[in-house]
Structures are given as C-alpha cells and as structure tokens.
Amino acid sequence: MMNNYRSYKETDEVYISAEFGFPIALILITSFITYGLLYFFGVITAVLANVFISWVCYFFVYYYGKSDTSITFDFLKGVVIILLVLLFVDYGVYSLVVYQKTGIFNKLYFQIWLGILFGPPILYYAFQYIRYYVELQYMANNYLKVLLIVNHDRELLSYIDVIQFVNTSRHTISDIKLKQPPCFYSEKELSEMNQRVRRNYLAGSVFSERVHMPFDANFLYMSWYSVIEDKYYDIEIPFPFERLIIEKEKYPTDVPKILRGKKTKTMNLHIHTNGGIRLFNEDLVLIDLPFSTPKNVTEDFKKQKASQQRQSHEYYSNPEVFSEIIKKNRNSGGIEERFLIQQKQFCWSISISGLKGNNYMEVFDVAFKNWKTEFTEIEIPQINFLPQKLKIVYRGYHLYPWLTLHINTQKMYHSIQKLTEGNTELPVLFDVVFENSSETDLKFRIVAGEKSLVFDDCEIEMDKDHKQSMDDHLQDLNEDQQKRGLYKEGWDLVFDKKYDLAQEKCNTIKTIDPGYGFAYFLEARILWYKEGFEACLSKKDYFIAKTQHEPAALAHMYNNYGCLYDQESRYDESLSYFEKAILSNPKEGMYVCNLAEIYCKLNNPKKALQTAEKSKELGHESSTLNAILESKGKRYV
CATH class of the missing domain: 2.60.40 (Immunoglobulin-like)
Incomplete structure (x- = not known):
C-alpha cells in the first residue's frame, strides 16, 4: 500500500556541471583558431582544421584506456557529429570575417544561427530552474x-x-x-x-x-x-x-x-x-x-x-x-x-550552595522532558518526574554550560524509597553543595523529612573551556569591583585633600589593571589639585594616550583639560577639548553643558542656548544649565 505514497524528496539544485567544461572549451578554442584561418587562409583550410581537431579530440576521448585503436564505424560517426557541431558554430565566425572584409552582414541568418546555438541550452536550463523551484515550493x-x-x-x-x-x-x-x-x-x-x-x-x-x-x-x-x-x-x-x-x-x-x-x-x-x-x-x-x-x-x-x-x-x-x-x-x-520510574512523579526540590556568579539550571527528566529554571525557583518543592541529568549554565559574556550531573535514576529511586519508606507524598530535597567551585568537589545529599543520605551514583562532566571562561569572567567581575571600590575611596580622599593617600589608591588600581582609564583621570586630577595647572598640563599627552582605548575615560580626560583651560581663561583651547569630550562620549550631557558655558564666556548666546538645549535633551541637570536656559545664553553660574 505504501508504494503508492509520495514522501518528501530532496531536490537537487540546478547548476552547470564541470562535465560541460571540456566541450565548451573545445568549441571556443576551435572558434578562435577558425577565425584566424578563415581570415588569412580561406574556407578550405578552416574546414580541414576543424576535421583535424574533431578527429584528434574524439580519438583521445573514444580510445582513452583502450589497447585496441582500430578505427570503427562508431568512432567515425562521433567524429562527424563533432565536426558538424563545430562547423555550425563556425558559421558565426564566418559571418564576422565576411563582414570585416566586405561589409556585408546577413542579419536574418545570423539571428537564426544565434537562436539555434543558444536557444535550446537557455530553454533547457530555464525549464530545469522552474522545475527546481516548483518542486521546492511543493515540498515546502x-x-x-x-x-x-x-x-x-x-x-x-x-x-x-x-x-x-x-x-x-x-x-x-x-x-x-x-x-x-x-x-x-x-x-x-x-x-x-x-x-x-x-x-x-x-x-x-x-x-x-x-x-x-x-x-x-x-x-x-x-x-x-x-x-x-x-x-x-x-x-x-x-x-x-x-x-x-x-x-x-x-x-x-x-x-x-x-x-x-x-x-x-x-x-x-x-x-x-x-x-x-x-x-x-x-x-x-x-x-x-x-x-x-x-x-x-x-x-x-x-x-x-x-x-x-x-x-x-x-x-x-x-x-x-x-x-x-x-x-x-x-x-x-x-x-x-524503569518503566515505573518514567511514569511516577515525586514532590522534590533542589538546593544549590557554594557556587559563585549568576548560574541557572537545565533539568532533563526521565520522561524525556527538559526545562530551564533559576535556582530560587527550583528550591520550591514541586511535583515532577525524577531528574536524570542536571546541567548548570553560567551567565557571563555568553552562556557557558560548564557542569553536568548524570544521575543513575534507578539508584536515586531506591534511595528515595529507602528514605520515605514508600510515602510518595513526603517532599524530597536534593541538596547539592559545592565545597570548592574551582574543582568538581561537590556533595549530593538526598533529604526526606529528618532522614538523609549521601548519593554517589551520579557522574560529573565538566566542560573545561567553559569552566575557564566562567573563571575568567568571575575574575574580571572581582577585579572590576575592587577597582570601583578603590576609585571611590580615592575620590573621597581627594575631597578630604589627602592627595598622597589618594595617589596610593590610584597606584593600587593600576597594579590590578594597568589599562583602567579612569585611574589615569583620577591621577590627573590629583596632580592638578596638588601641583597646579602647569604640572597637569605637562603630562597632558601622557594621560590622553593612557585613556585612548577607553572612550568614556578619554572623554573624562578631555573634559578635565577643558576645565583646566577654562580656569586659566583660555576659552578657545577649552572649547576645543570640550568638543573632543563630546565626540568621545556624545551621550554625556555634562560635557555639552560645559561647552555651552564656554560659548557664554565667548559672548555667543545663540550657540550657548542651542548647546544648552541639547544638554537638557540628554538629561543633564545643573544650576549652570538652568541659568543659561533662563538667560537665553547670556548668563551662566
């Protein structure tokens, strides 16, 4: 009965096979040769050359790998067919030579020749492409x-x-x-x-x-x-x-x-x-x-x-x-x-402790279902089939499935039966404790009521590459937290005018991460407050180079030197650095407000007002901005 049924069929894409390469190359080369012979030696020489080419090429193809090279009728028939094809193609070459020598061109015959030469291949491939796409659409x-x-x-x-x-x-x-x-x-x-x-x-x-x-x-x-x-x-x-x-x-x-x-x-x-x-x-x-x-x-x-x-x-x-x-x-x-286990549900939950970072879990149960869950959600007892695989995934720069627990569900079932004494309504807790998260050193306990036991019938599979990526991300987070804490402490010391202690905090940040751009911004400010304008200006190129890779820090640095020139009343230079700060971080309204203030000082109220309005659109708020807006660009605080 099934023999009369049609199934899905992969449709082969239409393309010009490499097998056509040899005959096409033969025709093109012969046409070039024929053109030269027709132009310089005449029709008879060109025809004889085509006979020779047909004979040699087909001889090579027909007798390739054969020990007997006696001339057969089939061989002669093949030579004649090739010769007729070449002579037909050569008609176009002949028409071109006649036109070049006499100026006579028979347009009708040439069009018929083109139609016969290119029409059948074009129609064939057009049909094949249409058939291909119709078949694809039918299958879809x-x-x-x-x-x-x-x-x-x-x-x-x-x-x-x-x-x-x-x-x-x-x-x-x-x-x-x-x-x-x-x-x-x-x-x-x-x-x-x-x-x-x-x-x-x-x-x-x-x-x-x-x-x-x-x-x-x-x-x-x-x-x-x-x-x-x-x-x-x-x-x-x-x-x-x-x-x-x-x-x-x-x-x-x-x-x-x-x-x-x-x-x-x-x-x-x-x-x-x-x-x-x-x-x-x-x-x-x-x-x-x-x-x-x-x-x-x-x-x-x-x-x-x-x-x-x-x-x-x-x-x-x-x-x-x-x-x-x-x-x-x-x-x-x-x-x-095993069939019983696949049909039976239990009230169970999982407690995960000892892990660092933002992880979640994928659960694969004995009923061939899998689902994702946060640790906080899976801590709540629910009616589910027993898990046969638990996969822990870390959220970092990407998702890293780094640890998988493969569980022997039959042994787990026996352990639960032992603890609950057959009471299927008693909630069961799977307590997973990571004692050393840098290794796969964990303990898996099953708890039911006041009873518990250590469950060893699970295998641990670790993806070392994903684990390394997780560790690297956690280290980056830890370093970032340290840097931010030290950075805040450094600014608190600057506000208290304890510049030497602030510089020590800055040096510690650079030890942790020599490329942390904001540490150099802090250092530039410390130098300015402690030693003055000239000392900070002399290290301008150094500080800008150190923050070049970090647009936000670079914008802060440009803004810093804009403020520096502003205090020295060098407004044109100040304006240039505020503009550079905006280019590095266009979304920070503070830099735009500083630029508006410079336009006020340069007596350009129109520009000052336009720039202030842009700063307000970016969400910046300050008394200086309010003064510029209220005065239509003529006054600032």
Whole structure:
C-alpha cells in the first residue's frame, strides 16, 4: 500500500556541471583558431582544421584506456557529429570575417544561427530552474519539518521496522528511514568504556533526525519486534495533526520565506512493553497508547528479526550468548522498574550552595522532558518526574554550560524509597553543595523529612573551556569591583585633600589593571589639585594616550583639560577639548553643558542656548544649565 505514497524528496539544485567544461572549451578554442584561418587562409583550410581537431579530440576521448585503436564505424560517426557541431558554430565566425572584409552582414541568418546555438541550452536550463523551484515550493507546502526522537528501554532489544506519518487522502508519507538497531552492551563492557562514551551510549536515542511529515497527516503506522517479549507489533493509530503548534521556518535566511517551509516542535516517541507507545512534545501528549495486540507472525519471521538484532553487536552474534542476555533481561525486572520510574512523579526540590556568579539550571527528566529554571525557583518543592541529568549554565559574556550531573535514576529511586519508606507524598530535597567551585568537589545529599543520605551514583562532566571562561569572567567581575571600590575611596580622599593617600589608591588600581582609564583621570586630577595647572598640563599627552582605548575615560580626560583651560581663561583651547569630550562620549550631557558655558564666556548666546538645549535633551541637570536656559545664553553660574 505504501508504494503508492509520495514522501518528501530532496531536490537537487540546478547548476552547470564541470562535465560541460571540456566541450565548451573545445568549441571556443576551435572558434578562435577558425577565425584566424578563415581570415588569412580561406574556407578550405578552416574546414580541414576543424576535421583535424574533431578527429584528434574524439580519438583521445573514444580510445582513452583502450589497447585496441582500430578505427570503427562508431568512432567515425562521433567524429562527424563533432565536426558538424563545430562547423555550425563556425558559421558565426564566418559571418564576422565576411563582414570585416566586405561589409556585408546577413542579419536574418545570423539571428537564426544565434537562436539555434543558444536557444535550446537557455530553454533547457530555464525549464530545469522552474522545475527546481516548483518542486521546492511543493515540498515546502506539503511537508512539515520536525525533529523526531525515538527511545525505548535498551534491554527490550527492539527491532523497529516502520515508523511513518501518513496522509491517506493525499497519499503522502513521511521520509523516516530507520537504521540498524543500536548495540546492546553488557555491564562488563560498559564498565570498561570511556566515561564519556558510556554516557553517550546510555543517554543515546534509537533514532534522532529531522524528518518531513505530510501536512494533515491522519495516521501513524508502526511495526516492531520486541525480542525480550518475543512479540511483533504492527499498529495503525489516528494521529492528531491539528494539535501541533506550527510555525514558519526562519532558516536559512538566504532562502525565500515561501521555500523555507514550516516546522513544529521536537516530538519524542517512546516505545515500551506490551506494545505501548507514547508520542509527545514539550507542550502536550499527542498519543498515549498503553498497550496493543501483537500480530501473529511465523516463528521463522521472529527468528529473522532476532537475528538482525543480534548481528548489530559482534559479541552477541553468538546465539548462545544472545540467549543468555535475553534470559537475564527477562528475569532482572529492570525494564519494568524503569518503566515505573518514567511514569511516577515525586514532590522534590533542589538546593544549590557554594557556587559563585549568576548560574541557572537545565533539568532533563526521565520522561524525556527538559526545562530551564533559576535556582530560587527550583528550591520550591514541586511535583515532577525524577531528574536524570542536571546541567548548570553560567551567565557571563555568553552562556557557558560548564557542569553536568548524570544521575543513575534507578539508584536515586531506591534511595528515595529507602528514605520515605514508600510515602510518595513526603517532599524530597536534593541538596547539592559545592565545597570548592574551582574543582568538581561537590556533595549530593538526598533529604526526606529528618532522614538523609549521601548519593554517589551520579557522574560529573565538566566542560573545561567553559569552566575557564566562567573563571575568567568571575575574575574580571572581582577585579572590576575592587577597582570601583578603590576609585571611590580615592575620590573621597581627594575631597578630604589627602592627595598622597589618594595617589596610593590610584597606584593600587593600576597594579590590578594597568589599562583602567579612569585611574589615569583620577591621577590627573590629583596632580592638578596638588601641583597646579602647569604640572597637569605637562603630562597632558601622557594621560590622553593612557585613556585612548577607553572612550568614556578619554572623554573624562578631555573634559578635565577643558576645565583646566577654562580656569586659566583660555576659552578657545577649552572649547576645543570640550568638543573632543563630546565626540568621545556624545551621550554625556555634562560635557555639552560645559561647552555651552564656554560659548557664554565667548559672548555667543545663540550657540550657548542651542548647546544648552541639547544638554537638557540628554538629561543633564545643573544650576549652570538652568541659568543659561533662563538667560537665553547670556548668563551662566
């Protein structure tokens, strides 16, 4: 039945293949040669040259790699075809030579020649481009993009044959192509694996790809064989397409919106025992089928499916070993317990202490949901599924996911059962204490009521690069806090006229950060107040150079020298430095107000008023500004 259904098809972009390079180059080179021969030697020589070129080129192509070079009819036929093409192209060259020598030009014949030469290729590629974009638009309008993640308990050893979303009225189907089932590794093999490889295997999904679902799909078809249950399931279930939240695809931005298509949120498909399936996304459960009736199939069919599953792992290709694994998985009770944990919710909260900086947490739970939360929010007990992964993300210059806790949820479940004695209503606290945040030295305790225990069944994964970026950002924040504190203390000492102590604070700032521009502004002011105008002026170039990289500090420095010249009544020089301060920091109204005051002193009330109004627009307030505005630029304080 599915053979008559159409699925999404990737459309190949139209382009001129490199295979056309050789014939096009041959035609162009031959045309240039023919032009010279026609112009200087005449038609017969040009024709003979074309015969020679056709023969040599096709001989090379036809007999390349062959030991027998005897002339065949097929070879001669190919030479003739190439010769006819070259002679036809050469008609244009011939027309050009005739026109140059006689001034005669047959416009009609030349237009017919151009149409025959360029018309078919242009029409061909025009058709291909139209077909390409029509096909792209058809696919975008009829298929929805979705990331599909399929999971089942690894001990089920399920072999999935088919997963397809179908629109039965339009005869369209999704393009899901299932691969070989994942390997099943024993506990011994897992213990010998690299920690990262083991985590990736245990957390990995059976299938995770972006697929294309037909719009208005009304059925989900699935078939799979559960080796542990020895049952084959083949189900057809209505699919609630209308419940999906559909949005426009934004990427890639260099593709027109009409061709990008639409997408929906990630869908998770979980297969469990008794033919049950659960299809959901982050907002809602779309299908929740607790069980389905197995299909009657032959024993040979079952053996074939089991063999395909067995062959996915070299170690278990031995039928006897594989039988032992099946027996162990059936009797362990692990599948049933993990299924129970995935369906069970607890009242739990998390307390995080010992961390520095602005962090938040991403929680990945056993029901395949993930969500972000602030530490203060997750401290409040809520009904949730148990977490299987906790990721801590630091907010710095960027977001840095620097630490991940991978939790053995079965062991966590056992610990909770032990503490609560089966009382599922008793709130549980996961207390995570970072004793040394520069390392992964932490303690994880589970607390329920008055009882608690240390939980060690979690693995710590650290991203060293992100951790270093976090440490660097925290150090920058710490240094910035120190600098700001010392800077304030330095100014307090300046106001108290304790200039030597203020200079000591300034020197300490420069020791922490030699590039901190405001330290040099403070130093310039200390020098001015302590030693006077000439001493500060003599180091003008030095101070400006030291703040050149920091626009705000440079603006302060220019403003400083503007004030310096103002006090010496050197208004033209003062005006120049206030203008430079404004260029360095155009949003600071104080510099604009200072400039307005200089215009007053230079007896330019019009400019003074205009500048004062601009300072007011920037939000600056002062008695000087009010005086200039009230006096229309004639008076200042």
